[in-house]
Amino acid sequence: MSMTGTRCEPAKWWLLAYIPIAALGITVSRAAGTFVPRAEDDLTKPIRASPDGHFLTKPDGSPFFYLGENVEALFERLSREDTQSYLTNRAEKGFTVILGHVVSRFGFNKPNVYGDRPFLDGEVTRPNSKYFAHIDWVISQANKLGLRVGLVPMNGIEYVADGTFNVTNAERYGRWLGERYKGKGIVWMLGWDQSPVWPAGPMDDLGTPKTKVLVDFRPVYDLMAKGILEGEGGDPFITFHETSLSFPGTPHPRSSLYLSNRSWLDMNTIQSSHFFDQSGHMERLGADFGWNSTYNYEPIRAEFYSRPVRPIIDAEPQFDYMPRNIDTSLAFGRWDEVDIRNSAYHAVFAGAAGHTYNHLAVVHALVPSEKYCDHCETTIHWRDALNAPGAFQVGHIKSLLLSRPYFSRIPDQSVILSEAGEGRRYVSATRDRNGSYIMIYLPEGLPVDVDMIKLSGGAAVASWFDPRTGNTTQIDRAIPTNQPHRFTPPSSGWGNDWVLVLDDQSKGFGPPGTVDAST
Numbered sequence: 474m475s476m477t478g479t480r481c482e483p484a485k486w487w488l489l490a491y492i493p494i495a496a497l498g499i500t501v502s503r504a505a506g507t508f509v510p511r512a513e514d515d516l517t518k519p520i521r522a523s524p525d526g527h528f529l530t531k532p533d534g535s536p537f538f539y540l541g542e543n544v545e546a547l548f549e550r551l552s553r554e555d556t557q558s559y560l561t562n563r564a565e566k567g568f569t570v571i572l573g574h575v576v577s578r579f580g581f582n583k584p585n586v587y588g589d590r591p592f593l594d595g596e597v598t599r600p601n602s603k604y605f606a607h608i609d610w611v612i613s614q615a616n617k618l619g620l621r622v623g624l625v626p627m628n629g630i631e632y633v634a635d636g637t638f639n640v641t642n643a644e645r646y647g648r649w650l651g652e653r654y655k656g657k658g659i660v661w662m663l664g665w666d667q668s669p670v671w672p673a674g675p676m677d678d679l680g681t682p683k684t685k686v687l688v689d690f691r692p693v694y695d696l697m698a699k700g701i702l703e704g705e706g707g708d709p710f711i712t713f714h715e716t717s718l719s720f721p722g723t724p725h726p727r728s729s730l731y732l733s734n735r736s737w738l739d740m741n742t743i744q745s746s747h748f749f750d751q752s753g754h755m756e757r758l759g760a761d762f763g764w765n766s767t768y769n770y771e772p773i774r775a776e777f778y779s780r781p782v783r784p785i786i787d788a789e790p791q792f793d794y795m796p797r798n799i800d801t802s803l804a805f806g807r808w809d810e811v812d813i814r815n816s817a818y819h820a821v822f823a824g825a826a827g828h829t830y831n832h833l834a835v836v837h838a839l840v841p842s843e844k845y846c847d848h849c850e851t852t853i854h855w856r857d858a859l860n861a862p863g864a865f866q867v868g869h870i871k872s873l874l875l876s877r878p879y880f881s882r883i884p885d886q887s888v889i890l891s892e893a894g895e896g897r898r899y900v901s902a903t904r905d906r907n908g909s910y911i912m913i914y915l916p917e918g919l920p921v922d923v924d925m926i927k928l929s930g931g932a933a934v935a936s937w938f939d940p941r942t943g944n945t946t947q948i949d950r951a952i953p954t955n956q957p958h959r960f961t962p963p964s965s966g967w968g969n970d971w972v973l974v975l976d977d978q979s980k981g982f983g984p985p986g987t988v989d990a991s992t
Contacts, residue, residue, distance in 0.1 A: 513619070514531045514532075514537070514569075514619060514621070514658075515531065515532040515533065515658070516616045516619075516621060516657065516658040517656050517657070517658060518532035518656075518658060519532070519658055519659070519660075519707075519708065519709055519710040520532070520537050520621070520658070520660065520710050521710070521739075522739060522740070522783060522784055523536075523784075523880050524880070525782065525880065526781070526782030526783055526784070527777065527782060527784060527785075527824065527826065527880075528784055528826045528879065528880055528882075529740075529784050529826045529827065536875060536879040536880065537569065538569060538826075538827050538871045538874060538875060539569060539570055539784075539786050539826055539827025539828070539829075540567060540568050540569045540570070540827055540828065540830070540867060540868065540871050541568065541569065541570035541571070541572060541623065541786070541788075541827065541828070541829045541830070542563060542568055542570075542571055542572065542829065542830050542831060542835070543572040543623075543788075543789065543829060543831050543836060544559070544571060544572065544573055544835060544836060544838070545573075545574045545577070545578060545836055545837060546574075546577070546836070546837050546838040547559075547571070547572075547573030547574070547611065547838075548573050548574065548575065548585060548607060548608050548611060549574070549577045549583060549585050549586070550585075550586060550837070550838040551586065551838055552586050552587075553607075553610065555838075555856075556611055556614065557614060558856070559835075559859065560611075560614055560615050560618055560620060561618060562859045562860070563620065563859075564618035564619060564620055566864055566865060566868050567868035567871055567872070568620065568830075568868075569620065569621060569827075569871075570620070570621045570622070570623050570660055571615055571620050571621070571622055571623065572622075572623035572624075572625060572660075572662060573608070573611065573622065573623070573624065573625065574625045574627075574628060574665070575591065575608065575624060575625060575626050575627065575650070576591055576626070576627045576628065576632065578628040578630075578631050578665075578666075579845070579846065581595070581631070581632055581637055582595045585604060585607055587603075587607065589601060589603040589604040589607065590604055591604045591605075592604075597637065597638060597642045597646055598642055598645055598646070600646075600649055605653065609653075612654065612657055612659075616657065616658070621658050621659070621660055622657070622658075622659055622660070623659070623660035623661070623662050624650070624654065624659050624660070624661055624662065625662050625663075625665050625714070626638075626646065626647065626650055626661070626663065626697060626701075627646075627665075628665045628666065628667075629663070629664040629665050629666060629667030629671070629690070629694075629714075630665065630666040630667040630671070630676070630716065631676075633664075633667060633671075633690050633693055633694075634667060634671055634672065634673060634674065634675070634676070634682070634688075634690070635674060635675040635676075636673075636674075638693060638697070639693055640692050640693055640696055643693045643694075643696040643697040643700065644696040644697065644699050644700040644703075645700060646697070646700065647696070647697040647698065647699065647700025647701040647703075647704065648700035648701070648703050648704040649700075649704065650700075650701060650704060651700060651701040651702065651703065651704020651705040651706075651709065652704040652705070652706075653704075654705075655704065655705040655706060655707065655709075659709065659710070660710055660712065661698075661701055661709055661710065661711040661712070662711075662712050662713070662714050662788070663694050663697055663698065663711065663712070663713045663714070664694065664713040664714045664715065664716075665714045666714070666716050666744070666789075667690070667716050668715060668716050668718075668719055668720075668723065668726050668731060669689065669690050669691045669694060669713075669731040669732065670687055670688070670689050670690070670691075670719075670720070670723045670731065671687065671688065671690060671716075671720075672684055672685055672686060672687055672688070672720070672758075672759070673686050673687070673688040674686070681757050681758060682758060682759070685759045687720055687722075687723065691731070691732070694713065694732075695735070695737070698711050698735070698737035698738075699737070702737060710739045710740070711737050711738065711739055712728075712738065712739055712740040712741075712742055712788075713728045713731075713732055713738060713742060714742055714744065714788050714789065715727065715728050715742050715743055715744050715788065716744055717743075717744040717745065717746035717748070717751070717763055717764045717766075717789070718746075718751060718754070718755055718758065718760040718762060718763035718764070719760060719761070719762045719763075720759060720760050720761060721761045725762055725772070726743065726744065726762070726764065727741065727743055727772055727775065727776055727779070728741045728742050728743070728776075729741045729776055729779040729783070733779070733780070733781065738783065739783065739784075740783055740784045740785070740786065740826070741776045741779065741783045741784070741785045741786075742785065742786055742787070742788040743764065743769070743772045743773065743776065743785070743787055743788065744764070744787070744788055744789035744790075745764050745766045745768075745769035745772070745787050745789070745790045745791070745816065745820075746763065746764050746765075746766045746789070746790075746791075747766060747791050747792060747795050747797075747798070747799050747808070748763065748764075748765065748766055748798050748799065749765055749766060749767050749797065749798055749805075749896075750765070750798060751763030751764070751765070754799070765896070766790060766791050766816065767815075767816075767896040767897040768895070768896055768899075769787050769790060769816050769819055769820050769823075770819040770820065770822070770823035770899060770901055771823075773785055773787060773819075773820050773823040773824055773825050774823040774824055774884055776824075777823065777824030777825075777884060784826035785824060785825055785826060786820070786825050786826055786827050786828060786829060787816065787820045787825060787828060787829060788829050789829060789831070790813075790816040790817070790820070790828070790829060790831075791808040791812050791813065791816055792808060792831045792832065792833045792836060793808060793809065793810065793812075793813050793830070793831065793832040793833065793858075793861055793863040793864070794807050794808065794809070794832055794833045794834060794851065794853065794858065794861070795807060795808050795833040795848065796808075796848060799848050801848055801850070809863070810861065810862040810863035810866055810941075811967065811968045811970070812897070813830065813863035813866065813867065814863070814866055814867075814870075814940045814941075814970060815897050815916055815970065816828075817830070817867050817870050818870060818901065818914040818916075818940065818970070818972070819899060819901050819914070821870055821874065821903070822884060822901040822902060822903040822912065822914055823884050823901060823903075824883070824884045824903075827871075828867060828870065830863065830864060830867040832855075832858045832859075832861055832863070832864065833849065833851055833858075834851045834853045834854065834855040834857075834858035835855050835858050835859060837849050837855075838855045839851045839853075839854075839855050840854050840855065841853065841854055862941075866940060866941060866943075868943075869938075869940055869942075869943035869986065870940070872943060872986040872987070873912070873938055873943075873972065873974075873985055873986045876982075876983070876984075876985055876986050876987060877905065877909070877910050877912075877976075877982065877985070878905050878907070878909055878910070881905050881906045881907050881909075882903055882904070882905060882906070883903065883904060883905075883906045884901075884902070884903050885902055885903065885904050885911075885927070886901070886902055887924065887927075888902045888904060888911050888913070888923055888924045888927050889902050889913065889921060889922070889923065889924075890922040890923060890924050890957055891920070891921055891922040891959075897916060898916055898917060899916065900913065900914065900915055900916065900919075900921060901913070901914045902914075904927055907929060908927060908928050908929030908930075908977060909928075909929055909976065909977045909980050909982075910928075910974065910975060910976045910977065910980075910982070911923070911927060911928060911973075911974075911975040912938075912972055912973065912974050912975075912985075913972065913973040913975075914940075914970065914971075914972050915962055915970060915971045915972070915973065916967075916970045917965060917966060917967055917969065917970065918962040918963070918964050918965035918966060918969035918970060918971050919962070919965055920959055920960065920961045920962075921959070921960055921973065922957055922958070922959050923957060923958055923959075923960060923973070923975065924957055925952070925953070925954040925955070925956065925957060925958055925975070926954060926955065928954045928975060928976075928977050929977045929979075930954065930977035930978055930979040930980070931953070931954055931955070931978075932951035932952060932953060932954060932977075932978040932979075933951070933952040933953075933954050933975045933976060933977065933978060934947070934948070934951070934952070934975070934976045934978050934982075935947075935948040935950075935952055935960065935973065935974070935975050935976075936948065936973075936974045936976075936984065936985050937962060937963055937971050937972070937973065937974075938971070938972040938973075938974050938985045938986060939971065939972075940970050940971070940972060941970075943986050945974075945984040945985050945986060945987070946963065947984065951978055952975075960973050972985075
C-alpha cells in the first residue's frame with residue numbers, strides 16, 4: 474500500500490479493440506557512457522528554471538538535465554588523486570551535478586584527508602582558508618570536466634537542529650561562502666535530512682532526537698540564503714534538501730509545503746527515502762508520516778502541480794547497494810540497479826527535472842568492512858562501486874529525454890488504457906504536450922494498451938528503449954493513431970523493464986536516445 478494513501482489509475486480494459494504489435498525490428502546500439510553532444514555549459518553562471526518553471530536550463534537557455542550524485546565524503550575523505558579519478562568517471566557517465574558537504578555530517582569540524590579542519594578553534598565565524606582551498610581545487614577540477622558542484626553548507630539534521638548554525642551566524646557564514654564561490658555556477662543545497670520544522674537539540678548514536686520539541690528552523694535557512702545571495706552579488710541557484718518524514722501537526726515532507734513563499738527557493742525537492750515501510754523508523758523518531766520509496770512518483774507529481782511552479786527532483790532516492798528498509802540484517806536484501814532504474818523513470822516520467830543517483834560505498838567513500846556508520850558497512854570498495862551497473866544506467870534516461878522535445882514534456886497517465894498498477898510495478902507515462910511523442914515505462918515488461926489519439930500525426934513510429942543498455946529496437950511499421958493499440962515488450966519479468974517510445978511519424982525523429990531534438 475502507498476503510504477500517501479492516493480489511489481492508482483482505474484483499469485480501462487473495456488474501451489479497447491486490440492491490435493497486437495510485434496516487438497521486432499532493427500536494434501540501434503549506444504556505447505555506454507556516451508551522450509548526445511549539446512551546447513557547452515557556461516559554468517560561470519547559475520542554472521535556471523525553464524520559462525514554464527518545470528525544468529532546468531543552462532545559462533544560454535538550452536536544456537539542463539539534473540543528473541546528480543551526493544558524495545558526503547567528497548571534501549573530507551578523498552585525496553586529490555582520488556577526487557580526480559572520481560570526477561573523471563562521473564563526467565564520462567554523463568553526470569551533471571556533484572554534491573559535496575562542506576561540513577562532515579559525522580563530526581563537526583572534522584579534518585579532511587590532509588588534516589585541515591573547516592573552522593579555526595571550531596568557530597563557525599572563522600573559516601579555515603587551508604580547508605577551503607581544497608574545496609576550491611575540487612570545484613575547479615569539476616568545472617574543467619563540465620560538472621557543476623552542489624554545495625551543502627551544513628547538514629541540517631546534525632548542525633542546525635543542535636544549534637551549531639543559528640540565527641546569529643547563518644547569514645555571515647552564507648555570505649562568506651557566497652563571496653568565495655561566486656562565478657562558479659554552484660548549486661546551493663540547504664537543509665539536508667531535515668524538514669524546516671524539526672525536533673530541536675542533538676541526537677543519540679542511532680540518530681534519534683533526544684527531545685521531541687519541534688522548532689521552526691526556517692529563520693536560520695532564510696538568513697543562510699540571504700547571506701549567499703549577498704555574497705554572490707547576483708542571483709544564485711538555491712534549493713533545499715528535504716527529509717523523508719514529518720511530525721504531528723506539520724506538513725508532509727515536500728519543500729513546497731514549507732518554503733513555497735520563499736523567493737530564494739529555485740527548485741523543490743523530495744527525499745523518497747531508502748524505505749518501503751518507515752513505520753519502525755517513524756516510531757523511533759516520533760514522526761507520524763514517511764514516504765514509501767517505491768511510490769516516489771506520487772510526491773513528485775504533487776510537486777509538479779504545486780504553486781508557484783518550480784522544478785522538482787528526488788534529491789535522495791534509494792541508494793544503490795544500501796540494505797532495503799535500512800535493515801542491516803539484510804532480510805530484504807539490498808537495493809540494486811533494477812530498483813535504481815525503477816525509481817529514476819518513475820520520478821522523471823512524473824515530471825521531475827532530473828534525478829539523483831547514489832551508491833552506498835561512494836556516498837561515504839567506504840572500503841570493505843569499514844564501519845563508518847550504523848548502516849554503512851560494505852563489501853565493495855568505493856572505487857569499484859564507481860562502475861556499478863546503476864551508475865551507467867541512470868545516464869540512459871538523460872539521453873532518452875534529451876533526444877525529444879524537452880521543455881514541452883508533461884506527465885500524463887491518461888494515455889495508459891490498461892491497469893497502471895502501483896509501487897514499483899507502476900506503469901508510468903510522459904508525453905509532449907504538443908503530441909510529437911509518448912513514452913511509457915513498463916517496469917515488468919508486461920503488455921500495455923495505449924490511447925494513441927494523444928499523438929499529433931495520423932501515424933506513429935514505435936520503438937523499444939532498453940533502460941539497461943540504452944539500445945533501441947525500432948518497430949518497422951506505421952501505426953494508426955485513431956484507435957487504441959496493445960504493445961508487448963521483447964521480454965517480461967522483474968528486471969525486464971522497457972520504455973515504449975511512440976513518435977509522430979511526420980516529425981522524423983531519430984532513434985530514441987541518440988538524436989538531439991530537444992528544442
